[in-house]
Amino acid sequence: MLKKYKILPLLALFALLLAACGGDGTDNGEExxxxxxxxxxxxxxxxxxxxxxxxxWIFEGEEEFLQQLVDxxxxxxxxxxxxxxxxxxxxxxxxxxxxxxxxxxxxxxFVFDLTWIKxxxxxxxxxxxxxxxxxxxxxxxxxxxxxxxxxxxVYCFGSYSGGMVMFYNKDMFDAIGxxxxxxxxxxxxxxxxxxxxxxxxxxxxxxxxxxxxxxxxMLYWSDTRYxxxxxxxxxxxxxxxxxxxxxVLADMMENGSAMAGADYDLIDADYVxxxxxxxxxxxxxxxxxxxxxxxxxxxxxxxxxxxxxGDLPWVSSWTDAFGVFAGSDNPEEAIEFIAFLASEGSxxxxxxxxQPFNLSLADEIGWADENEGRQELMQVMALSRDxxxxxxxxxxxxxxxxxxxxxxxxxxxxxxxxxxxAPYVQESLDEAWETWNSIGE
Numbered sequence: 001m002l003k004k005y006k007i008l009p010l011l012a013l014f015a016l017l018l019a020a021c022g023g024d025g026t027d028n029g030e031e032x033x034x035x036x037x038x039x040x041x042x043x044x045x046x047x048x049x050x051x052x053x054x055x056x057w058i059f060e061g062e063e064e065f066l067q068q069l070v071d072x073x074x075x076x077x078x079x080x081x082x083x084x085x086x087x088x089x090x091x092x093x094x095x096x097x098x099x100x101x102x103x104x105x106x107x108x109x110f111v112f113d114l115t116w117i118k119x120x121x122x123x124x125x126x127x128x129x130x131x132x133x134x135x136x137x138x139x140x141x142x143x144x145x146x147x148x149x150x151x152x153x154v155y156c157f158g159s160y161s162g163g164m165v166m167f168y169n170k171d172m173f174d175a176i177g178x179x180x181x182x183x184x185x186x187x188x189x190x191x192x193x194x195x196x197x198x199x200x201x202x203x204x205x206x207x208x209x210x211x212x213x214x215x216x217x218m219l220y221w222s223d224t225r226y227x228x229x230x231x232x233x234x235x236x237x238x239x240x241x242x243x244x245x246x247x248v249l250a251d252m253m254e255n256g257s258a259m260a261g262a263d264y265d266l267i268d269a270d271y272v273x274x275x276x277x278x279x280x281x282x283x284x285x286x287x288x289x290x291x292x293x294x295x296x297x298x299x300x301x302x303x304x305x306x307x308x309x310g311d312l313p314w315v316s317s318w319t320d321a322f323g324v325f326a327g328s329d330n331p332e333e334a335i336e337f338i339a340f341l342a343s344e345g346s347x348x349x350x351x352x353x354x355q356p357f358n359l360s361l362a363d364e365i366g367w368a369d370e371n372e373g374r375q376e377l378m379q380v381m382a383l384s385r386d387x388x389x390x391x392x393x394x395x396x397x398x399x400x401x402x403x404x405x406x407x408x409x410x411x412x413x414x415x416x417x418x419x420x421x422a423p424y425v426q427e428s429l430d431e432a433w434e435t436w437n438s439i440g441e
Contacts, residue, residue: 055106138360142317142384158319159345164221186303202256214282215258247414391436
């Protein structure tokens with residue numbers, strides 16, 4: 001019998017972490033400004049007086065893009081100065097919650113949680129979309145719908161298209177005379193396992209091993225419809241197809257056709273892939289393109305495997321969703337920045353080698369021209385669809401991480417582990433919906 005899982009919402013977890021570090025709730029996220037940002041440029045003030053200062057709070061780790069974005073915006077807006085505050089991702093929601101509670105949020109931030117939109121903490125951008133003549137069909141559909149559209153209204157925009165896809169090494173396929181997989185028709189998990197087995201060489205010395213593919217729990221890269229009903233009210237993790245798919249993936253790790261947890265402790269999948277020792281790599285598109293193109297390798301991109309024949313292809317999608325807080329002191333200027341991001345942000349991302357959020361722009365500038373890997377990536381990303389909405393998704397599915405550990409360690413079969421975890425997931429799902437429905441009452 002599985003242990004009873006402790007299901008802890010992310011915000012509560014972050015609050016505990018903050019308390020453990022001695023946080024007293026007085027820090028509004030005002031970390032040291034990024035070196036060289038708008039606050040330090042020494043630009044002259046406009047003749048009419050001091051410029052309006054906009055505060056943008058965002059995660060660390062995107063300094064190159066963010067600094068270009070800030071510099072370009074400030075260069076084109078004499079009457080507005082955008083200032084950037086970088087916050088560790090693990091601290092972000094806590095700092096925003098504290099700022100919201102104090103009535104002093106930044107002007108602009110990342111829409112990390114749809115509960116913030118439902119609670120009225122972000123401004124509606126429909127008027128800006130209309131005035132700027134933006135066509136929402138131009139933007140990456142899965143991420144746009146999952147992050148930025150709520151009850152048919154727009155609340156944010158991103159700058160890049162992110163998604164979980166499968167990269168493959170074309171030279172490895174050529175070496176064994178294997179036909180390239182389709183970039184529009186997904187393999188089933190069984191077909192994927194059979195194909196991966198053709199490449200595997202489970203040598204005793206890990207330096208000599210070759211793996212056919214990646215295998216991991218399907219929580220973060222597969223269709224949410226595998227885990228929940230279409231209305232999001234019922235957990236379906238213990239259905240036959242989902243159990244079978246996870247058993248196949250675990251068996252791939254056991255027989256050596258996919259990298260197991262112990263393998264990752266000894267060797268990095270990214271370097272194994274570019275060195276020709278991993279035929280198919282389940283990874284997000286940004287990392288995959290970066291490593292493959294820096295290594296100048298011939299790569300292809302295909303959809304992730306599906307549970308069974310006839311299932312629609314799936315791309316788990318995201319973007320850096322920027323919105324304007326309702327408590328902004330400068331809402332008009334902040335919305336002006338979002339309009340700027342919706343046009344210029346995608347161009348900056350494209351210049352940095354990333355697939356832009358504006359897919360029409362990607363076509364116009366030839367982002368994938370004469371690059372077969374990028375062309376296939378765009379075909380796969382175009383398969384993106386709307387997910388089933390689950391409030392507090394990561395908190396709800398938390399028990400499945402332990403279930404996967406029991407499966408891959410051999411302590412339980414997939415059927416035993418998932419059937420045991422199912423009631424805890426359902427209990428957490430019911431609580432999440434109760435909390436969601438109470439927002440705004």
